[in-house]
Amino acid sequence: MDCPSCHSKLPDGAVSCPRCGKPLPDRGEPADFTYAAFISYRHLPRDTEVAQQVQKAIETYHLPRGVVAEQPDDSGGSAARPIRPKTRSTLGKCFRDEDELAASPSLPDSIQKALAQSRSLIVVCSPETQESIWVQREIETFIALHGRERIICVLAADSPEESIPPILKTRMMPDAAGIMREMPAEPLAADLRPESKDKHKTELLRIIAAVAGCNYDDLRRRERSRRHKRTALAFATATLIATITGLLAFQLHQTSEAALVAESKSLAAQALDQYAYGEHLQAIETAVRVLPTSENDQSRPLVPEAQAALEKVLGLNPDPNQPWVPLYLLDTEGDIVSFVYNHEGNWIAILDSTGALSTYDARTSSLVASGVPEPFENKKQVNPQQDWFISSLSPSALLAANRTTTGGIVAYDPLSGKRLWGRDSTYALAANSTVDASKFALLAYGTTSLATLIIKAETGELAPGAETRIAQFPRFMNSDTFCVNDSLSTAYFALENSLVTFDLKTGACQQTVVSEMPILSIQLSEDILVLTASSFAEGETDSNHIPFSVCALNVNALDEEPLWTLHDTYSATVSTKPGEPTPFNGIPQIRSILHYDQGVAILTAGKKLLAVDLESGDVAYSHESNSSIVDASPCFEDENRYAISLVLSNGQFNIVSPLFEITSNSDGCITDIPYAITGATLGQDEYGNVIAFFCTPDKPNRLFCYMYKPYYGEDFIEDFSLDELLSYAHEALEYL
Known part of the structure; x- marks a missing residue:
């Protein structure tokens, strides 16, 4: 045994060093060691990796049968003894402290105890090892407890001269004259440096042999035999x-x-x-x-x-029994409050009940941008379905507005999510895009007033507007009751049974009673304004005979009699898919004005679709569906020919036209889906294909997208091989 302080040779049974006089620690060794080895290392990524590798090798290694250890005897020789226990073949566990030691003058009790109960000490050596005071103290403590014979150096980086601690390179030995001197020593070492990866297994076996206390060549021979x-x-x-x-x-x-x-x-x-x-x-x-x-x-x-x-x-081949096919669906965190589709910009925007506004690429369904606009951040004590709305201003501008609480409007670039501009404390009722895509009309209100403003879509710059006092808050708050002419000189808003005219050049306003019933929608075609009106109550939505009227007014003579008036009735319907009855009151609405000859107004009321001549009020075409119409939009327009796509509340899609006779039994344009529909938007993509976005009551956070793919006959049917189908499938999954 050597003195841990001066490394001089100590006589047997010594309790203090005769050379330096320092007391010696108790070297009592347990009969059965708790650990096969104590692994001492710097807590650096490289050294930690080597320590883990050595620990795993020792703890998972099973000794071959018949391996013997060379145990030094009292005379200085060695005696062979079997070391493989009868009950198990592993060497045992290793102690590897995974925490950096705090600054302290002495080792923690747990470390000293582990060193006392460890059969051997493995020192992971790298240039940084020599800088660690704790590795130094662990070596000194182990030497004091067990001597140097069972210390193994594992080289992790650089050369032995740079990495092995000095305390292990020398030891006190008597010279030829018997005087104790510090002499060079060659510690037992294994090489696990990265450049020696090819011989790592051999080196790990060398470490195992040292821990087991057996002859390395004997162990290697028995390992090869096994x-x-x-x-x-x-x-x-x-x-x-x-x-x-x-x-x-x-x-x-x-x-x-x-x-x-x-x-x-x-x-x-x-x-x-x-x-x-x-x-x-x-x-x-x-x-x-x-x-x-x-x-x-x-x-x-x-x-x-x-x-x-x-x-x-x-959907590679059109199906005569299902001409409307699904493209994709979009899921939102909250229930869908509002959504708009801009086919020119190829994007779809969704506002949900959490206040999140998300825009998607309408071709690929990929999310473009998402966030909560400022007007919706404070959303306490509001009903999002009534108080929030979004509107498409242009292909590159999207408006989000809050009608209540603190109000506020903000415009975004839908293709990047970048905020363009915003206005606090602006209480908007509706927004209306114009022929000039760079501007839009905004209907806003104060405590007792209404105002129409013309705003530049991308900058928020205001043009002169008009404001009027009102005695009551508007009953209907949507863009269907608000419009502006092409020259942006006059705007119109339906307030109950009156029409409010805003002269945007002079700022003057006029309110004229033009209907006996509340006005539900208006649209303008040059000097003719068409409106629908109906008197219905919330408790009467199941009525089969709700009265409504359609009339045309000359905007230059609103005080005069209407150009014509059409009176009729409609019925609200109930959809029973997917199980619970879903009432839907398809209130009378002007859907579009087509400019053929004198012009045609397309309107819906409940199950009815009407095309009315703007000049005479004659019904040019009518169609009645089997359920309330949620949305209708002209399509396939060509000179004086047109068709109209329909989405019904019972989950039916259809395309009708005055050019051919339609019946629900023979029409090849009908597709039924297993959902009731509560909201829909029809439009066309960049190639002219008719598409429909819609939401359902049983999946209120999901927006579906379908496309119309007509069937032209068997001559258009193609055959596809399996490889072709798989190729199309992978393209679709990657694209969508």
């Missing part, structure tokens, strides 16, 4: 398994084949079901999952039903 035996045993086992597998292969193949076919049919049906519910991408993913990865893939059978399902959900 590996050869294991290889032979594994080969014999594999041969046996192959023989058994060969006997059962045919039976197992038949069973597996039948199970895969059944699974493919089941999931193909599931994909079709998802497709029917508008879950387009989910349906493609399900259909692809049960098909081979290619025509050459033999890992699973090609089931015709699965291939047919994929072809169906991809």
